Amino acid sequence: MTTATPRPPLSTLRSLARLLPIARPVLPRLGLGAVSALLASLLALGIPLVLEEVIAGPITSGDPGQLVWGAVVVLALGLAEALMVWLRRWFVLAPATKVEYDLRQSFYARLQRLPVAFHDRWQSGQLLSRMMQDMSMLRRWMAFGLILLIVNLLTILIGAALLFRWHWLLGTLFLVFSAPVIVAGFLFEKRYGALARQSQDQAGDLATAVEESVHGIRVLKAFGRGSHALKKFTRQAESLRETELGKARAIGGIWFWLVLLPDLAFAVCLGAGIFLIQGGQLQVAELVAFFAMATVLRWPMESIGFLFSFTLDARTGTDRIFEVFDEQNTIVDPETPRTIAVPRGELTFDDVHFRYQDAAASEPDLIDGAQLTLRPGETMALVGLTGSGKTTLTTLPGRLYDVTGGRVLLDGVDVRELSLAELRRHVGMAFEDATLFSQTVRDNVLLGREDLVPGSPAADEVLREALQVAQAQFVHDLPQGVDTVIGEEGLSLSGGQRQRLALARAVAARPAVLVLDDPLSALDVDTEALVEDALREVLSDTTALIVAHRPSTVTLADRVALLQDGRITAVGTHSELLRDSEHYRHVISSLEDEEARLRQREATL
Structure with missing residues (x-):
């Protein structure tokens, strides 16, 4: 028994857009969750601006009274940010589980309607992995990955624009040294996308092997073939392990650039900032605020690799689920059914x-x-x-x-x-x-x-x-x-x-x-x-x-x-x-x- 031959994959955006009809009823709450997450990021971006005023004012003048007010404002921003993070989770948790529930219900109903010929061709483990593993992953992506990917990209754009507030040279240097992340992300998508699909298919094959062994345990014991089944399972598990290691290496590669490039940008910008201060073109308070802003942007930039891989996993899971929805059902009700009121049984x-x-x-x-x-x-x-x-x-x-x-x-x-x-x-x-x-x-x-x-x-x-x-x-x-x-x-x-x-x-x-x-x-x-x-x-x-x-x-x-x-x-x-x-x-x-x-x-x- 084999699975159907996968169709040529759609682009990531077109593939994930197929979830839209199912997710449409909960989009308002997901949107509110995204707004809450964006407000939390904006509040975090506001803290460096407050720090600039505190350093330029109370710390420079030595007025401790004004310093207290600065600390109160930073604390208030932090508390407001925490509240927005809590609201994000509150807004998205129930809608994401509702989408998972509806998708799982529709998938099961589809399995019931598809003809026996379909089930002859598909491994039960492949269907189980799609219904359980892939749909749970889509719920997590919708509640966490999608919203943070959008919000963190917006945060990076807004924060990058704010970096030019202090000096155009610092902003330019930071962006130039961070730009190669885009190239690394493009190469990562091509490699990781293929590995993600291979991994999920292998997980389905492994689930099939476990199911067959459990159902056939009497036969395996009667013929003393438990070790044979174990060897076969080990080979399949090893193949999945190698694929997962390939995924880990791909993620490690993107993380290398995501960590290295911002650090390199920090070093270059620090040298340029010192030069500008010596030339009288930049104040110490402005340089501290610049680095505080760049530090706030560090997490959104580092998270892009993880969120990107998460999105590719979601794209692969969506493709696998819709392979079943796309299967043609050849045994259906006629458009205008006839009836037999009292069947004779001929x-x-x-x-x-x-x-x-x-x-x-x-x-x-x-x-x-x-x-x-x-x-x-x-x-x-x-x-x-x-x-x-x-x-x-x-x-x-x-x-x-x-x-x-x-x-x-x-x-x-x-x-x-x-x-x-x-x-x-x-x-x-x-x-x-x-x-x-x-x-x-x-x-x-x-x-x-x-x-x-x-x-x-x-x-x-x-x-x-x-x-x-x-x-x-x-x-x-x-x-x-x-x-x-x-x-x-x-x-x-x-x-x-x-x-x-x-x-x-x-x-x-x-x-x-x-x-x-x-x-x-x-x-x-x-x-x-x-x-x-x-x-x-x-x-x-x-x-x-x-x-x-x-x-x-x-x-x-x-x-x-x-x-x-x-x-x-x-x-x-x-x-x-x-x-x-x-x-x-x-x-x-x-x-x-x-x-x-x-x-x-x-x-x-």
């Missing part, structure tokens, strides 16, 4: 073709012209050899994937003409690989019943019936019964228990069409027989398409469809196909061999 595959996006052009379609009709209330078993396309065919009625040719019809209506919400009310699914959520048993089973009030008598009755059909009464032996939180992905349960809960979830949804992709494969033979008996009652008025991997599952069906090389090559009862189809006999024989091996294994346990 399901038709009309010359259906399907191929995956990454399939080579020379490869045939995985589903290559399938033609099949399930009558209302009929149970149809779908059989075929491994790789014939059975599972793929079952994903098409619910539009987990869209056909690439032909149509899937529900009661004569193309499923693409129904809204997704309505379609998935009418078509329910249970998969061989049962996925459960870190919720209670009750919540997992009633996942598809938004119409029921949790804890109501109606909901409890649906829950009881679904658990009964799926032979999942084991849940009553759990610590809190149906209110037991079953843990991440239900891994605390056995494979058969997970499958029974997934089947109960599909049954509880009460769809008109029920698609079951070998939902009983992890059950022992006796439990499977009980489930099949219960399913016969449930399926009496429900259209069902069941992928069968055991001959016993075929007995559930009214008819059987044989899938061969992506085509339905025969349809009939089990006895009819045994009589007329050699390929069907071969398929059933292979299923019987597999079932015999299963029974033998169960007998030895």
Whole structure:
């Protein structure tokens, strides 16, 4: 599984501007935060002007009374500056977290809407790192980095202009020796931008490795491959470490110039100031005030490198987040959806073709012209050899994937003409690989019943019936019964228990069409027989398409469809196909061999 190929990056300004629609509601408060920060900087710039007056007046004249007033003014300016800093934080903290919240909500909603094909291509760790790491970093940048970058740049411009107040030569020298910072910043952006993107992508890969190892911990322990996984993780962590060191070296390089150049400017300006004082063109008080002003400007100038790198990180994070927002969603509601008031449950595959996006052009379609009709209330078993396309065919009625040719019809209506919400009310699914959520048993089973009030008598009755059909009464032996939180992905349960809960979830949804992709494969033979008996009652008025991997599952069906090389090559009862189809006999024989091996294994346990 790989991530999508990144698009060519936008400029930093254009990339960050994509956050504007989300941030627009909180811009007034962010603006007030910026104004507070700017006022704090202006107050700091006012202190050197007061110092000039104090040195030229009270200190030179020796009047201690006036000196006290000078100290009071400096203290007042300092307190006012501290107040403005506090106001900046108060103004921006809540808006920045609101933007992060809205962005995270939109991102999660987008992940839910994007088709399964998207999730097939993207690593889960990459998506997690974007949702958590990148969005948290954008919040910090919006509340801190953006405002200080703007304010510090303005402070430098205003302070630089004030430096000319004392003497044009001092101001010119300071600016000339500080100007190379701009060149260093330009070179820094080119190098650091690439490293920032590489680092964040590698962090996503590392998150994927951790997630896979945690989910597959049983397999790794069973095969003694923990050290192998550790070596692979170490290589990835080392690559990330090298990239982070590259970022640190780039930041160290820009900091070298940001520290060196102002110090060099100080030294040159000190020599020039002494020369001007000796020539009578400058007073001592003016030189002290000049250096006090230059010292105030020292922090804004030094912070530019950090804030610049922070902004580039934010640009990279924005690019990574909008890569997901920019993904095309091919499975969407039609502009004018049709409705089926009372579904009968007739399901038709009309010359259906399907191929995956990454399939080579020379490869045939995985589903290559399938033609099949399930009558209302009929149970149809779908059989075929491994790789014939059975599972793929079952994903098409619910539009987990869209056909690439032909149509899937529900009661004569193309499923693409129904809204997704309505379609998935009418078509329910249970998969061989049962996925459960870190919720209670009750919540997992009633996942598809938004119409029921949790804890109501109606909901409890649906829950009881679904658990009964799926032979999942084991849940009553759990610590809190149906209110037991079953843990991440239900891994605390056995494979058969997970499958029974997934089947109960599909049954509880009460769809008109029920698609079951070998939902009983992890059950022992006796439990499977009980489930099949219960399913016969449930399926009496429900259209069902069941992928069968055991001959016993075929007995559930009214008819059987044989899938061969992506085509339905025969349809009939089990006895009819045994009589007329050699390929069907071969398929059933292979299923019987597999079932015999299963029974033998169960007998030895």
